[in-house]
Amino acid sequence: MFTGLSAFPLTPLHxxxxDEPAFIGLVERLVAAGVDSIxxxxxxxxxxxxxxxxxxxVARAAVAHAGDVPVxxxxxxxxxSQVLAHAEAAQEAGAAGLLLAPVSYQPLTEDDVxxxxxxxxxHSSVPVVVYDNPxxxxFTFTTELYARIAALQGIASIKVPGVPADPEAARAHVQQIRAVLPPEVTIGVSGDAHAADGLLAGCDAWYSVIAGTLPEAALRIVRAAQSSPAQARAESERLAPLWDLFARHGGGIRVMAAVAEQLGLAQESSxxxxxxGLTEDHRAEVARVIAGLDVEQ
Amino acid sequence: MFTGLSAFPLTPLHxxxxDEPAFIGLVERLVAAGVDSIxxxxxxxxxxxxxxxxxxxVARAAVAHAGDVPVxxxxxxxxxSQVLAHAEAAQEAGAAGLLLAPVSYQPLTEDDVxxxxxxxxxHSSVPVVVYDNPxxxxFTFTTELYARIAALQGIASIKVPGVPADPEAARAHVQQIRAVLPPEVTIGVSGDAHAADGLLAGCDAWYSVIAGTLPEAALRIVRAAQSSPAQARAESERLAPLWDLFARHGGGIRVMAAVAEQLGLAQESSxxxxxxGLTEDHRAEVARVIAGLDVEQ
Structure with a gap:
């Protein structure tokens, strides 16, 4: 279940x-595209x-509209104690898994985490994904801490922040993590710009920002990675203008919100x-990039 | 009002x-010591x-037990929207000022802040302290952003994270900030290890972690800074074993919690x-440092 493409939808506000209708629209779009999980x-x-x-x-709406796709x-x-309360609510809503990052205000120690x-x-009866998002x-995980946590009953997957660009270095990086994990624990790459590299280096899953709004563009990379490394890299390279926008705007959320607003999937200022949100100038740039990419509307 | 020693008490849990009785005990201890604000x-x-x-x-308990000391x-x-709700509740509780840090999950831009x-x-009728705690x-404030924000009606003070150790560099640093602020906006130093340096370099206030539990040790530094730079530095130097513990345990909160628990001002695991909390070994070290410092019990 913790393999393939997991799409991370925005939670639009108004x-x-x-904005529950907009959120449900995004979930239905992901189901229609055929993502492996949401x-x-x-x-x-x-x-x-x-x-x-x-x-x-949000959890209830996702489960209610995801059909057979695990949420x-x-x-x-x-x-x-707040994390435990959220975990309980998510399970009551029907979540098939929980995603947990060590959110911090005061810096955390390895023992805290x-x-x-x-x-x-x-406290949970569904599997947990370890979310490493420094x-x-x-908080920066060490490989040793991955190992300690992955040995806990109930850990299903590790969401790693990215892999080196060099294919051999990427493969060595993934293998080094794999070596310390129980065999049933999967490794998922995040950092969309590195997703093709991560999948080709042996990651089992892609925890994907872009797939939350543009699932078909992401699915093309995932499918190509199963048969043709060169095509997977080409599909990712095609999206380079988007990765460039991510890098310039502090990650994916502001850019993807602008894309969703642009496509009418969310209202203004979501x-x-x-x-x-992005400025008018940057929105115009996003619109040009999206138009040039021939992605699904 | 935004000058002198502002003491930052722990909020002990049990x-x-x-643990409201423990919190009230801390507030009363600060009032008795004669801090300038809490x-x-x-x-x-x-x-x-x-x-x-x-x-x-917490806000109501602080105001109810602070007597004439501004909270x-x-x-x-x-x-x-959550910040605005907290601001309203704090004002209803009788707060004399509000302290606001740009808490982030996604990295913030200068315009966001x-x-x-x-x-x-x-939205507030009481003054606001800008809390710069990278x-x-x-989030790292620039001097230009201090200037933009300080020009807003209602900004009372800037809590800066520290000053250079070299006295001339410290003075230049404070003067450079002062130069862009309206004259009524004060500058307060935090980073307790640098407090003496900051006060001697021209800061108007010390926003102090240690003063929340050991107010008299902090007051000695503040009083000395008004008359004798050498004595202020000596009073700070005397606390060097505590600053060293702060540095080794990711800031002051874990160390001060151990001190408060040690002194019976908070219960275990607060x-x-x-x-x-700190390990037994580190607690024993804290106890030795406190015993050696001859601070108030």
């Missing part, structure tokens, strides 16, 4: 309230900005403030 | 619930881990999980 309330899904009630509503739900929060995952796995959490 | 729900006060109801209770209240959160402060100052927020 006037600072959940991860609601990932970083791109603004989980860190939403309160308990909003998160529960994973992000449960991160600064405090362990290990005990957090131990608490969550021992850009947003400022991000939670204080995150301002 | 079994993951507010900042409840600073970083050391775990604001980033507490929900809306807990924060409102400032931290209102930071990832989402602007400016608009956040604009929203808060335009260690916890990962920090919000996932923040583990």
């Amino acid at each position: 006037h600072d309230a959940l 991860t609601a309330l990932g970083s791109t899904g603004s989980y860190a900005y939403l309160d308990r009630d909003e998160r529960a509503r 994973f739900v992000g449960i991160g929060a600064t405090r362990t 290990f005990e957090l995952f131990r608490a969550v796995t021992s 850009r947003t959490t400022r 991000l939670p403030l204080p995150l301002l | 079994h993951d619930a507010l 900042t409840a729900l600073g970083s050391t006060g775990s604001y980033a881990y507490l929900d809306r109801d807990e924060r409102a209770r 400032f209240v931290g209102i930071g959160a990832t989402r602007t 400016f608009e956040l402060f604009r929203a808060v100052t335009s 260690r916890t927020t990962r 920090l919000p999980l996932p923040l583990l």
Whole structure:
């Protein structure tokens, strides 16, 4: 279940309230495209900005509209007891898995993070994905900590932040992680610009920002990776203008919100403030890039 | 009001619930010591881990037990609408000022942060302290952004993260910030190890972690800074073993929690999980340092 393409939809807001119809529209779009799983309330899904009630509503809406596609739900929060409450609500909503990043305010130690995952796995009856996202959490996992956490009963997958660009280095990097994990624990790459490299280097899954809004463009990379490395790289290279926008705007969320607004999948100003949307100039650039890519509308 | 020593008390927990008697005990200790202000729900006060109801209770308890000492209240959160709700609750509780850090999950832009402060100052009737804490927020203010924000009606003070160790460099640093601020906006130093340097370099205030638990040790530095630079430096140097512990344990919160637990001012495991308290070995070291310092018990 924790293999292939997991699509991370935005959680669009409108006037600072959940835009549930827009969110449901995104989920239905992902189901229609044929993604392997949907991860609601990932970083791109603004989980860190939403309160308990909003998160529960998003989880329920995702499960209700995902059909047979398994739904994973992000449960991160600064405090362990809040994480456990989100985990419980996600399971009640029907989540098939939980995604947990070590969200921090005060810098965390390895022991803090290990005990957090131990608490969550021992309180949950569905599998947990370890979400390594140093850009947003400022916590850097070591391979040793992957090993300690992956040995916990209930850990299903590790979402790693990226792989080296060089194919041999990428393969060695993935193998080094694989070597310390139980065989049933999968490795998923994130950092969309590195997804093709990660899949070709042996990652089992792609936890994907772009797939949340443009699932077909992402699926082309995933399918090509299974048969033709050169084609997978070409499909990723085709999206280079998008990866460039991600790099220039602090990651994918602002760019993908602009794309979704541009395509009519979300209303204007769909991000939670204080995150301002892109400026008019940057939106025009996004529109040009999307038009030039011949991606699904 | 935003000058002198502002003490940042811990918000002790017990079994993951507010330990209100312990918090009130800390507030009363600060009042008795004669600090110039109390900042409840600073970083050391775990604001980033507490929900809306807990924060409102802490703010009310602080004001109720602070007597004539002005109470400032931290209102930071990832989402602007949550910040505004905390601001309203703090004002209802009787806060004399609000402390706001640009708490982030997704990296913030300068415009995001400016608009956040604009929203808060335009919705609040009490002054706002700009809380520059890159260690916890990962946002780095520029001097230009200090200037833009300080020009907003309602900004009272800038809490800067530290000053260079060299006295001339420190003075130049503070003067460079002072030059862009309206004359009524004060500059307060944080980073306790640099407090003496900051005060001697011209900072108007010290926003102090240590003062939240050991106010007299902090007051000695502040008083000496007004008359004798050498004595202020000596008073700070005397606390070097404590600054060393701060540096080794990711800032002050874990060390001060251990000190408060050691002194019977908080119960065991007073920090919000996932923040583990110090190990037994490190607690023993804290106890030795405190015993050697001849600070108030």
